[in-house]
Amino acid sequence: MDIAATVRAFFAAQPPVLLIGLAGVVALLSVAGAIATLLTALKPDKDYRELRQRIASWWVMVALLAGALLLGWRATVLVFALISFMALREFLSLAPIRKEDRPAILAAYLALVAAYGFIAADKYMFYLVFIPVWTFLGLPFLMALLGQTRGFLTTAATFHWGLVTCVYNLGFAAFLMRTPDTDRLPAGPAGLVFFLLLVTEFNDVAQYVFGKLLGRRKIAPTVSPNKTWEGFLGGWLATGLLIWFAGPVFTPLAGHGLLVVAIALPLAGFAGDVTMSAVKRDIGVKDTSHAIPGHGGVLDRADSLTFTAPLYFHLLALFALDRF
Amino acid sequence: MGWLRFLLLVLVARPLALFLTGADVTGRERLPLKGPAIVAANHSSHVDTLLLLAIFPSRAVARVRPVAAADYFLRDPVIGWFSRHVIGIVPVARLKAGVGEDVLAPARAALAAGDIVVVFPEGTRGDGDDLGQLKGGVARLAQAFPEAPVTPVWIQGAGRVLPKGEAIPAPLNCAVLVGEPLGWDGDRPAFMARLRAALLALKDQAPPLRWS
Numbered sequence: 001m002d003i004a005a006t007v008r009a010f011f012a013a014q015p016p017v018l019l020i021g022l023a024g025v026v027a028l029l030s031v032a033g034a035i036a037t038l039l040t041a042l043k044p045d046k047d048y049r050e051l052r053q054r055i056a057s058w059w060v061m062v063a064l065l066a067g068a069l070l071l072g073w074r075a076t077v078l079v080f081a082l083i084s085f086m087a088l089r090e091f092l093s094l095a096p097i098r099k100e101d102r103p104a105i106l107a108a109y110l111a112l113v114a115a116y117g118f119i120a121a122d123k124y125m126f127y128l129v130f131i132p133v134w135t136f137l138g139l140p141f142l143m144a145l146l147g148q149t150r151g152f153l154t155t156a157a158t159f160h161w162g163l164v165t166c167v168y169n170l171g172f173a174a175f176l177m178r179t180p181d182t183d184r185l186p187a188g189p190a191g192l193v194f195f196l197l198l199v200t201e202f203n204d205v206a207q208y209v210f211g212k213l214l215g216r217r218k219i220a221p222t223v224s225p226n227k228t229w230e231g232f233l234g235g236w237l238a239t240g241l242l243i244w245f246a247g248p249v250f251t252p253l254a255g256h257g258l259l260v261v262a263i264a265l266p267l268a269g270f271a272g273d274v275t276m277s278a279v280k281r282d283i284g285v286k287d288t289s290h291a292i293p294g295h296g297g298v299l300d301r302a303d304s305l306t307f308t309a310p311l312y313f314h315l316l317a318l319f320a321l322d323r324f
Numbered sequence: 325m326g327w328l329r330f331l332l333l334v335l336v337a338r339p340l341a342l343f344l345t346g347a348d349v350t351g352r353e354r355l356p357l358k359g360p361a362i363v364a365a366n367h368s369s370h371v372d373t374l375l376l377l378a379i380f381p382s383r384a385v386a387r388v389r390p391v392a393a394a395d396y397f398l399r400d401p402v403i404g405w406f407s408r409h410v411i412g413i414v415p416v417a418r419l420k421a422g423v424g425e426d427v428l429a430p431a432r433a434a435l436a437a438g439d440i441v442v443v444f445p446e447g448t449r450g451d452g453d454d455l456g457q458l459k460g461g462v463a464r465l466a467q468a469f470p471e472a473p474v475t476p477v478w479i480q481g482a483g484r485v486l487p488k489g490e491a492i493p494a495p496l497n498c499a500v501l502v503g504e505p506l507g508w509d510g511d512r513p514a515f516m517a518r519l520r521a522a523l524l525a526l527k528d529q530a531p532p533l534r535w536s
Contacts, residue, residue, distance in 0.1 A: 085495075089346060093481065093497035096534035102487075105494045284532050289497055290348050 014070060017187040017249055021194055022066050029058055053294030061292070061301075065197060069190040073177035074120075076193065080174035081116040086298040087166035087306075088112060090288040094280075095158045100148040107142055108159055111135045112167045119171055122178050124324060131168040136160055165276075165306040166299070172313035173197070173305065175324075183321050187250045192316065195250035200308045203239040203269040210234025224277040232270055239266040257319025264315065265308055272307030276300075326386060332410050333377055333385050341378035344485055344495050345371065349379050350529070351502035357384040360435040360472040361505075364462050364519055366527075367444035368452035368483030371493065373411065375479060376442050379500060389414045389434050390442040414441060416461075428461055435469045445519065452483020453535070455527065458520055463512040473505030476519060478526035484535055501526040 011019065033055050040048045068079040092105055111131060118127040140156040173196055179189040187194070211231025219227045243262040247253045253261055276299060280288065288297030295301045317324035341347050356363065357380075365372060373390050380388050394415035397407040407413045414434045417427050434441050443465070446456040466474050481498040503522050509515060 086346070089495050089497055093346075093484075094531065094534065096536070098536060102490070102494050105496070106492065109495065283534065289346055289531075290350070291346060 010070070015187040015191060018069070018191050018194060021187070021191070021198070021250060022069075025062055025066075025198065029055065029062065032058075050294050055294075057292045057294050069194055073174075073189065076177045076190070077116060077119050077174045080170060081112070083298060083302060084112055084116070084167045084170045085109070086291060087170065087302055088162055090291070090297045090299050091162040091166055092159075094283045094285060094288060095162065096151075096154070096283075097158065098148055098151060098155055100146050101143065101155060103146060104139055104143050104155075104159060107139055108135075108163055111139070111163055115167050115171055116174070119175050119178065124175070124178075127171065127175065131163050135163060139163075161279075169306045169310045170302065171309075173309040176313060176316070179321060179323050183252065183323055185252055186248070191250040195247065196309060196312045197305075198246075198250075199239055199243055199265055200269050200305050202242055203235050203266045203308075204273070204304055206238040207231045207235030207270065207273075210238070220274050220277075223281060224274050227274065227277075235270070236266040239269070251316065252320040253316070254320075257315065260319070261312065261315050265312060268307040268311045269304035272304040275307070276303035329410055329412060330382075330386050334382055337374055338378045341371075341374050344493050345375060345482065345498035347375060347378060347500065348497055349500045349502065352379065354475060354502045354504060355380060355384070356440050356473055356475055356505070357381065359387050359438040359440045360469045361440045362435070362462065362465055362469075362472050362474045363388075363440060363442045363477055364445050364474055364523070365442065365477040365479055366450070366455055366523060367446050367448065368450050368479070369486045369488070370449075371482040371485045371498070372444065372449075372479050373442075375482060375498060375500060376477070377411070380440075384440065387438065387440045388412070388442060389439045391416050391431055391444070393418045393448075395419050414439075418447065428464060431461075431465055432468055435465065435472060441465070449488045450483070452481070452487065453533070455520070455523055458516055460512060460516060462519065463515045466506075466508045466515060467510075467512065470508040473507065474519065475505045476503040476522040476526060477501065478503070478523055478530060480527070480530035481533060484533070497531075499530050501529055 036048055036052050036055055039046070040052070064079060068075040088108065092108065097105065115127060115130055118124075118130060139159050140152075143152065143156060173193055176192040176196070177189045179185060179192060185191060207227075208231065211226065211228045211234075214230035214234065215228030217229045218225060219229050219232055240262040243265060244258060247258045247261065280286065286296075288299040291297050292301055313324070363376065365376060373392070376390065377385065377388060389412045392407065392411070392413040392415060394417045397411075397413055398404040398415055408415075414430050416431065417425065420427055431441055431443070443462050445458040445462045447459045448456075450456045462474065466472065478501045479498060480501070481496055484494070484496050485498065486493040503526050506515070506518055506522060509518075
């Protein structure tokens, strides 16, 4: 009885729209799962294992993130710190690094801990400058002390690129959880993060689906040969419409602000995807790891998010939030 | 004591291996689940042992016993107790090899008891880039237990997480590639050549190590 009452109180304390939004995602995944099961039954000669694996992984990711969002900012910051850690570990494992750089690798993980510490402590100004200014300078200084000058500039740039994309940019998604009640959010701070994740992943999926259905003209043949103009434009339109209609439900965005987000966010998602593809091509791998069955590594899944999270954060700060 | 080892392996070694390496395993279904069986892996770091203990399913992990150098792992009583009862090593007196003593006797005893014996045929930790010279002990074990499959495993990147001589591990992804088990074919040099070829073939499938 007590447990049931606690559970009811837990859900009653959540913004109703957030619960509806999460229920929508669960419904969407259920439909996708049903289609995959149906396809497997109808066409036994085709192999749909990867599709089913993909969907199973989506369930795990949705459960993890939804649980964190419902539990509040502490759990969400922790989960994003974990995502950043796994992404950074993938990046540093694949990027060319010199043997002498072991202390610098450890320092990069310390920078991650410090950056998320600033989010937990709600120190926005510290967060803003810590990686782009202080780690940017401090890590190369440490590398200079280590004494190896061969490939110095390339390695310093590698570290910085990894830290900014995997830690600094993804951290903005977690920082949204620190938006105070005074900002009058329609679905709470969790609604802001939920909407960012929803539209970013929707854009990924929509581009993929439109590309599969209509794709003809390649958009970036040397970097990402599977990307087409049709997929890009279809995803842009579909995600733009989703943002335009669902944005006011989960965020305080309206009017011009909403329009700018609807136009810019799908572009940023595409840019993140293509840019990370260029990095992977340079390194010589297709997937950054096998951490997420059917999807590849954490960076394969979060590549668009490394671009959309900071853009979304700053557009919200510009148009709608008083706190930032 | 068995339950303590099991709990430490499942509740400490596994999360630690996951944290430090991501434990990216390809071909996990090819790992032997019951003994007698031999697993032969390349060796560049203590992380190799941690990883190999971490990737076996719970129902098999109690049977997994890494072969380790007695002169190194039994050098003092505390490390010795930990090596025997937690890591579960099969001690091999590698310094006494070639002087008439049967150094492989403990490994054969473990196989006879139905254990999954993990060997590092290079005999010591290498630099992590190349496969060193393989020692023939694994072929003699295979000859003594022709029914035991010998599963080749390539571990990519453990030498970066914790190189020889370093004390602090740096988390970096490791790929573990499990190959098709080899059977004993009656000829030791040919067997060693097949094992070497199998390990190098797995290495070719591993993600690149940009480490210079």
